[in-house]
Amino acid sequence: MTSFRWTYDQLSKAIPKLTAHSSSPTRAADLNPIIKGLLTICPNSSICDIGGHSVLLSFTDDIVAKVPLKPGGEHVRHEQSIFDLLDQTPCPYIVQTFFRCPNIIFMERLNDGTLQDRMRMINTSHQILQWMQQLSGAAAWIESQGRVHGDINPRNILLKKDELKLGEFDHSLKINDPLDVGYEPYVRGCKKGEEGGNFGIAGPRTEQFSLGSIFWYMTRGTKLYYDIKGREKVNRLIDQQFLATEPQDPIDYIISDY
The missing domain is CATH 3.30.200.20 (Phosphorylase Kinase; domain 1)
Incomplete structure (x- = not known):
């Protein structure tokens, strides 16, 4: 929005x-x-x-x-x-x-826009570690209720000053429901023969993939595979051909673990 x-x-x-x-x-x-x-x-x-x-x-x-x-x-x-x-x-x-x-x-009302708005601003503060903790806390808490958000992306993450909150729950699903909503790189398509919806079965695996892509965006300022379009991007994500991270960097270590 x-x-x-x-x-x-x-x-x-x-x-x-x-x-x-x-x-x-x-x-x-x-x-x-x-x-x-x-x-x-x-x-x-x-x-x-x-x-x-x-x-x-x-x-x-x-x-x-x-x-x-x-x-x-x-x-x-x-x-x-x-x-x-x-x-x-x-x-x-x-x-x-x-x-x-x-x-x-x-x-x-969270007056300072979405994560996408903030990342587009120049010379603004990016409290990355704090945001990672807050977003992970939101996802984990929803999971504890037997559900997933189902559509974690920068437009559904809202800010008030430097505090982050997750919104937009109109696509929330029960764990193990088919996942059909989302867009790359915050979801990953299924390989032929895999069960579930277009993006698999909703659960910790799909939410963690979304979080890893969000954390990449937070730290780089650009979306994963922002320079690749169409089917090539889809295929790389399906085949889990991810860009290299720095294992000695604590944030990159978290991203690679997701």
Whole structure:
């Protein structure tokens, strides 16, 4: 998602083009009326992010609401069920929600963008060891609940100052479910004959692969195989042909272990 301040009219005009390649294309007439309702009754509110299935509405510097683009959107409904589970024992490295009701999730706002935003900035602090610990803690805690995040990538990792939190749980899966969501290099395709979805069976192995690719990105500033496109990149990942790391470097040692 990309941050901005949009009105409902701007959303209505742009949504057909924005979702044209989504699994659920949306016309202006399809938009969830809750979006317009919240923007109307809440002064100074705006649309600050748009995804393939939902929007984020900004109310204050600390609070946003996720609303499905269409009424009853299954992705937001699924994410609510995940937060029902995760909130039973809150984790400090996972985005916290304040209130959930049909079609709406009110949650904390992390004002300093995504990991992808931060890595693109010049002369900004990169607390790599701290971020590695926080992201690993989030993934391990989700796993302790019998689930995986299922789509760990730089756009789903959020920052507030130098504190990192993992968000976007609309693709979370149970361990051992087929994994079909993601994009290289944060997932690795299956070899012919392997079980599972397009990217294998969801579990510690798939999450650790995502983490290793994220840690590479944090330390290098570029994605693994950023200069290789298409099928060649896919094949190298499937065959586990990874770039060399420095075994004497403690961070590289962790990356190679993932």
